[in-house]
Amino acid sequence: MTAVPLPYRVVSNRPETTDTRTLTLRPVGEALPAFAPGQFAMLYAFGVGEIPVSVAGLQDGALTHTLRGVGAVSRALCAVRPGTQVGVRGPFGTGWDLPAATGRDLLVVAGGIGLAPLRPLVQAALSTPRNHGRLNILIGARTPEDLLYRSEPDAWGRPYCGMTVDRAGPEWTGHVGVVTTLLDQAAFTPHETTAFVCGPEVMIRATGRELLHRGVPAQHIRVSLERNMHCATGHCGHCQLGPLLLCRDGPVVGYDRAEPLLAVREL
Amino acid sequence: MPSATAPPDADSTACVLDLEGIEALVRELRARGRTVIGPTARDGAIVLAELESADELPYGWGVELEAGYYRMKRRTDAMAFAHSAGPQSWKNFLHPERARQWTADRAPDGGMTVRAERPEPTSFAFLGVRPCDLRAIQIQDRVMIGGRHRDDAYEERRTGAFLIVVECVEPGATCFCVSMGTGPAAQPGYDLALTEVLDDSGHRFLARAGTEEGAEILESLPHRPADDITRTRAREDVEAAAGRMGRTMPDVDLRALLAGTLDAERWNDVAARCLTCGNCTMACPTCFCTTTEDVTDLTGDHAERWRRWESCYDMDFTHLPGGSVRSTGRSRYRQWLTHKLGTWWDQFDSSGCVGCGRCIVWCPVAIDITEEAHALHQESLEPQAETKGEAS
Numbered sequence A: 001m002t003a004v005p006l007p008y009r010v011v012s013n014r015p016e017t018t019d020t021r022t023l024t025l026r027p028v029g030e031a032l033p034a035f036a037p038g039q040f041a042m043l044y045a046f047g048v049g050e051i052p053v054s055v056a057g058l059q060d061g062a063l064t065h066t067l068r069g070v071g072a073v074s075r076a077l078c079a080v081r082p083g084t085q086v087g088v089r090g091p092f093g094t095g096w097d098l099p100a101a102t103g104r105d106l107l108v109v110a111g112g113i114g115l116a117p118l119r120p121l122v123q124a125a126l127s128t129p130r131n132h133g134r135l136n137i138l139i140g141a142r143t144p145e146d147l148l149y150r151s152e153p154d155a156w157g158r159p160y161c162g163m164t165v166d167r168a169g170p171e172w173t174g175h176v177g178v179v180t181t182l183l184d185q186a187a188f189t190p191h192e193t194t195a196f197v198c199g200p201e202v203m204i205r206a207t208g209r210e211l212l213h214r215g216v217p218a219q220h221i222r223v224s225l226e227r228n229m230h231c232a233t234g235h236c237g238h239c240q241l242g243p244l245l246l247c248r249d250g251p252v253v254g255y256d257r258a259e260p261l262l263a264v265r266e267l
Numbered sequence B: 001m002p003s004a005t006a007p008p009d010a011d012s013t014a015c016v017l018d019l020e021g022i023e024a025l026v027r028e029l030r031a032r033g034r035t036v037i038g039p040t041a042r043d044g045a046i047v048l049a050e051l052e053s054a055d056e057l058p059y060g061w062g063v064e065l066e067a068g069y070y071r072m073k074r075r076t077d078a079m080a081f082a083h084s085a086g087p088q089s090w091k092n093f094l095h096p097e098r099a100r101q102w103t104a105d106r107a108p109d110g111g112m113t114v115r116a117e118r119p120e121p122t123s124f125a126f127l128g129v130r131p132c133d134l135r136a137i138q139i140q141d142r143v144m145i146g147g148r149h150r151d152d153a154y155e156e157r158r159t160g161a162f163l164i165v166v167e168c169v170e171p172g173a174t175c176f177c178v179s180m181g182t183g184p185a186a187q188p189g190y191d192l193a194l195t196e197v198l199d200d201s202g203h204r205f206l207a208r209a210g211t212e213e214g215a216e217i218l219e220s221l222p223h224r225p226a227d228d229i230t231r232t233r234a235r236e237d238v239e240a241a242a243g244r245m246g247r248t249m250p251d252v253d254l255r256a257l258l259a260g261t262l263d264a265e266r267w268n269d270v271a272a273r274c275l276t277c278g279n280c281t282m283a284c285p286t287c288f289c290t291t292t293e294d295v296t297d298l299t300g301d302h303a304e305r306w307r308r309w310e311s312c313y314d315m316d317f318t319h320l321p322g323g324s325v326r327s328t329g330r331s332r333y334r335q336w337l338t339h340k341l342g343t344w345w346d347q348f349d350s351s352g353c354v355g356c357g358r359c360i361v362w363c364p365v366a367i368d369i370t371e372e373a374h375a376l377h378q379e380s381l382e383p384q385a386e387t388k389g390e391a392s
């Protein structure tokens, strides 16, 4: 169903960090087709509006989303009570496409809430360890309080899962610095690596540049981009980035396509 | 819309309709339950509106067009279709300015029921579609129903529409369909094509059918076989129109030209004039962008989703929590023009411009898409300057 939202029941709504919440949703009646990691849904808060939100988890028929309340709709969604219903359309957009990275080392690089769309990718990679080489997960956040899914990364780290923050109090004993500073600890062979990158646009550009410099081929650097979206069906025109309609040709695109477009100011 | 069955050979259906035949055409379409939309003179412009009879066609009216200028003017003859694009286009009917998409109701237990807006069964007949505007309809088809996600309401209106193209014999000063390869002769996609002829032998129309339904309707009207004089006159008038285009585009690969202009100095020049009012996007027959509005009634338990046209010139168009992506007029005009002539190809495998000239006419400050394209072309020929305007 792509035009009209289907009702989904809010099974749980728990705080993730101070300004993010994780919702788990189940279909009331008819269910949407299966989502792939990297794809997104349009979530409708009754009477308030509808916004694009990536899938952050895909366990047994439920949809999991992690949201930051930044405006009218995202705040309304952060406030939904378990038992009530929201509208969901989808799945939309391109996914991370893990099968295309078969046999390659995997490098997951997340900035802030950018870890949300990468989480189902990590879960899929962990469940099929023989299909690919080494799995590296690099996570950056503003402060230790902004790190998502705090209990999970311990179970993720084979061979490497690192976390870094921009600013930290004395209680933080981990890394401080931008996420690319973790690259030296990761174990990967650049030209045999596929990278999956999501975060603020400046972080995506800095990471892309560094990975290219280290020899990861541009088309094997997969980045997830964000633009304004209203329909998600390629009809509203808002998500254009030059030749791309990001709801259709993205949000996940190869860095070979993204780099020249992101380099143009106000494209 | 043309049916899947093989269309008749248009030329074999050629015949001549007199004014009486045109009257009968409107009557017949209405008798078949169709809403006939065509040009009519109203409030100082030739607008598209429902016609109850062919009497309402703008017989004897022409238009005077220039950048930022539109006037109706009396002709010395009684031609009905000797005027070019007016303020509206067929998208006003196929892709309306504002439409409800669905409604939702909330129960006391928090449950939600969503109902899709059932597209009203419509059966339009468009009389007087210019060849450039036929192409514009086909371009919107690619956007709205040509991809993975089809817009049901558009499809309903579009597949039910009967298209009567009238070839152009009187291009406006702002027309450039020849540069865009869309006119002035009719190209496939019509149900009926007409060419208006007025000479010593009288006022008449050379008619051809492009679909079975077109042929059937033509057959039912008072008509006579196509004579050589009418055929020749029709062909010559359309050929002459091709030689009288008011505007041209630079004779280069426009897609490639625009792809190379992202840091052009010219964008600063046009940005200094453009008001970012969005008139050009509202008037353009291919511009399709929309936004959504979510509203509730007083109880708060009944909600509606509406869709309305929106312009890429609006500041909010690229709103993100951190601010708009295209915050300058320069970047918004650049978006519009590079999309129309360039990236539309990447997205929908066609040009986004058909050369109708509406954006030129309805721009309050007379910005001319062809002049801007020529200027960008000129700039592309200049040797690279050391310091470009605004690095992008």
Ligand SMILES: Cc1cc2nc3c(=O)[nH]c(=O)nc-3n(C[C@H](O)[C@H](O)[C@H](O)COP(=O)(O)OP(=O)(O)OC[C@H]3O[C@@H](n4cnc5c(N)ncnc54)[C@H](O)[C@@H]3O)c2cc1C
Residues within 6 Å of the ligand: A040, A049, A050, A051, A052, A053, A054, A055, A065, A066, A067, A068, A069, A070, A071, A072, A073, A074, A075, A113, A116, A117, A225, A226, A227, A228, A229, A230, A251, B319, B320, B321
């Ligand atoms: C593909 C994709 C995936 C995303 N995934 C997530 C996620 O997993 N978690 C998360 O917290 N956020 C995600 N976002 C961002 C989220 O969609 C925006 O934060 C949200 O739209 C803000 O809307 P608002 O009404 O709360 O805020 P406001 O700033 O008040 O937004 C105003 C209106 O702008 C419109 N709008 C449409 N698209 C956007 C957009 N991308 N950003 C801002 N406004 C937009 C909406 O109609 C919105 O109501 C994603 C965005 C995209 C494009």
Ligand code: SF4
Residues within 6 Å of the ligand: B280, B283, B284, B285, B286, B287, B340, B352, B353, B354, B355, B356, B357, B358, B359, B360, B369
């Ligand atoms: S861009 Fe201008 S000339 Fe081209 S189709 Fe649109 S309104 Fe007509």
Ligand code: SF4
Residues within 6 Å of the ligand: B273, B274, B275, B276, B277, B278, B279, B280, B281, B313, B362, B363, B364, B365, B366, B367
């Ligand atoms: S080009 Fe003209 S019509 Fe278009 S936004 Fe600018 S001022 Fe308005």
